Amino acid sequence: MKLFPIRGGVHPEYRKEQTSEKAIVAMPMPRLLYIPLQQHVGAPAEVLVAGGDLVKKGQMIARSQGTISASQHAPTSGRIVSVTDVAAPHPSGLPQTTIIIEPDGKDEWADLPEPVADPFAADLQVIRDRVAQAGVVGLGGAVFPAAVKLNLGTQYKIEILLINGAECEPYITCDDRVMREYADEVIDGARIVARVMGAPRVVVGIELNKPQAIEIMTKAAAPFAEVEVVGVPALYPMGYAHELILAITGRETPAGKRTAEVGVVAYNVATVRAVHQAVRFGRPLISRVVTVSGGAIREPKNVLTPIGARVADLIEFCGGFSAPPARLVNGGPMMGEPLPSLEVPVVKGTAGILALTAEETNTQAASPCIRCGSCVTICPAGLSPVEMAAFIRKDNLEAAARLGVMDCVSCGSCSWVCPSHIPLVHYFNYAKGALNKQERERRKNERVKILAEVRVIRVEKAAEAKRAAMAARKPATAATPAADAPPGNAGQANTSSTAEEKTNA
Ligand code: SF4
Numbered sequence: 094m095k096l097f098p099i100r101g102g103v104h105p106e107y108r109k110e111q112t113s114e115k116a117i118v119a120m121p122m123p124r125l126l127y128i129p130l131q132q133h134v135g136a137p138a139e140v141l142v143a144g145g146d147l148v149k150k151g152q153m154i155a156r157s158q159g160t161i162s163a164s165q166h167a168p169t170s171g172r173i174v175s176v177t178d179v180a181a182p183h184p185s186g187l188p189q190t191t192i193i194i195e196p197d198g199k200d201e202w203a204d205l206p207e208p209v210a211d212p213f214a215a216d217l218q219v220i221r222d223r224v225a226q227a228g229v230v231g232l233g234g235a236v237f238p239a240a241v242k243l244n245l246g247t248q249y250k251i252e253i254l255l256i257n258g259a260e261c262e263p264y265i266t267c268d269d270r271v272m273r274e275y276a277d278e279v280i281d282g283a284r285i286v287a288r289v290m291g292a293p294r295v296v297v298g299i300e301l302n303k304p305q306a307i308e309i310m311t312k313a314a315a316p317f318a319e320v321e322v323v324g325v326p327a328l329y330p331m332g333y334a335h336e337l338i339l340a341i342t343g344r345e346t347p348a349g350k351r352t353a354e355v356g357v358v359a360y361n362v363a364t365v366r367a368v369h370q371a372v373r374f375g376r377p378l379i380s381r382v383v384t385v386s387g388g389a390i391r392e393p394k395n396v397l398t399p400i401g402a403r404v405a406d407l408i409e410f411c412g413g414f415s416a417p418p419a420r421l422v423n424g425g426p427m428m429g430e431p432l433p434s435l436e437v438p439v440v441k442g443t444a445g446i447l448a449l450t451a452e453e454t455n456t457q458a459a460s461p462c463i464r465c466g467s468c469v470t471i472c473p474a475g476l477s478p479v480e481m482a483a484f485i486r487k488d489n490l491e492a493a494a495r496l497g498v499m500d501c502v503s504c505g506s507c508s509w510v511c512p513s514h515i516p517l518v519h520y521f522n523y524a525k526g527a528l529n530k531q532e533r534e535r536r537k538n539e540r541v542k543i544l545a546e547v548r549v550i551r552v553e554k555a556a557e558a559k560r561a562a563m564a565a566r567k568p569a570t571a572a573t574p575a576a577d578a579p580p581g582n583a584g585q586a587n588t589s590s591t592a593e594e595k596t597n598a
Pocket residue numbers: 471472473474475476478500501502503504505506507508517518521
């Protein structure tokens with residue numbers, strides 16, 4: 094297949110050899126599991142259990158609510174210890190509502206939904222419902238509810254379903270291993286998603302630094318004419334969906350637009366495998382493969398981890414630290430975030446846990462910009478990081494927004510390439526957070542203003558109706574009862590008017 098040039102990109106040291114040749118291993122069930130209600134984009138799930146309840150493996154313990162949300166399930170059987178606040182695996186470490194489960198060691202399954210007998214003949218809504226019921230979210234980092242994304246096929250004409258197997262982040266190899274060990278499941282899940290989306294073609298994009306994955310996936314795709322596996326250059330951030338789509342189709346997604354608008358939707362390889370599990374077996378998303386790596390980890394591994402296991406338990410399963418880590422990262426070194434503590438849980442979006450030594454981290458102090466322009470050349474979003482950072486430093490966020498800071502995908506390429514070691518991406522993350530907050534405030538004020546205006550109109554209407562009722566009542570109350578009218582008629586009229594008045598009030 095002919096490939097198209099992409100914009101920008103850098104070549105960091107990939108350092109994937111620490112785990113790429115190690116088969117996935119399952120960690121033993123830890124003593125406690127911590128399941129946050131919010132592990133996805135959208136509204137947190139609604140709790141269905143309380144302290145003391147007994148649950149079975151795969152049982153729904155929190156239900157999705159609202160249009161964009163995802164359900165949570167028990168990763169094993171056991172007892173609910175409590176529903177309480179626990180630190181989130183986010184740099185802020187802020188607490189979030191979490192269900193704590195004490196496993197009972199029996200690992201007893203709940204009654205799962207019946208498998209869909211033939212996903213290629215079943216009603217499309219049945220499949221969408223099954224994916225929603227299973228709490229599947231984007232496992233490549235987006236954590237967007239997969240069932241909601243399936244609806245894109247009803248709004249746009251999707252020509253290509255792109256399966257993202259690029260995995261361009263250094264150190265991280267969980268998708269590589271999923272493709273090598275579960276290729277048939279990935280291809281089946283991709284075909285199911287393509288059917289629901291109405292996409293006639295499926296293209297699996299894999300970086301050329303994963304030759305075994307390309308070979309195995311090509312074999313698994315061979316029986317299906319609509320599926321093609323394509324090797325793409327190893328160039329960070331090829332895994333960013335817009336870049337991969339550009340490389341494979343030549344289609345550029347306009348800033349701020351969905352890829353569906355150019356006829357392509359991208360799903361991560363592990364996500365479509367989870368769709369396969371949900372549809373073919375009725376199994377919810379209760380575990381995921383996590384790469385545990387870095388120079389400070391004694392035995393780097395790809396670990397099948399129950400959702401909710403503490404990072405501390407996961408690291409212990411990997412032999413603990415061989416050296417004091419200089420940096421603990423949730424995700425890859427380019428886009429990952431600092432881990433606030435080892436006590437936080439693994440969630441659906443956790444692709445990697447890295448413990449890096451001082452030699453592996455860039456800890457050099459920043460020096461003044463030398464106007465080399467490298468950050469501009471490599472930015473995949475076509476932005477000017479040097480200028481945006483200058484405005485943000487002066488706290489002129491509006492000017493940074495005009496330059497497109499909200500289109501920054503936080504890939505970190507500009508920080509990586511900067512010879513002055515300026516932590517550019519930190520500026521952009523700060524600015525995006527502040528601008529998002531301003532926007533939320535603006536919308537809130539707008540909503541309050543609209544509500545106030547609606548109230549004024551309602552009060553005016555009620556007053557108007559009241560005046561009209563009073564006017565209508567006047568002749569009746571003023572009139573002298575006719576001599577032959579039965580006594581009490583006037584009183585009846587008065588009673589009736591009073592009731593009407595009450596109704597209008
Ligand atoms: S972090 Fe943002 S500004 Fe920097 S290279 Fe990536 S997209 Fe461009």
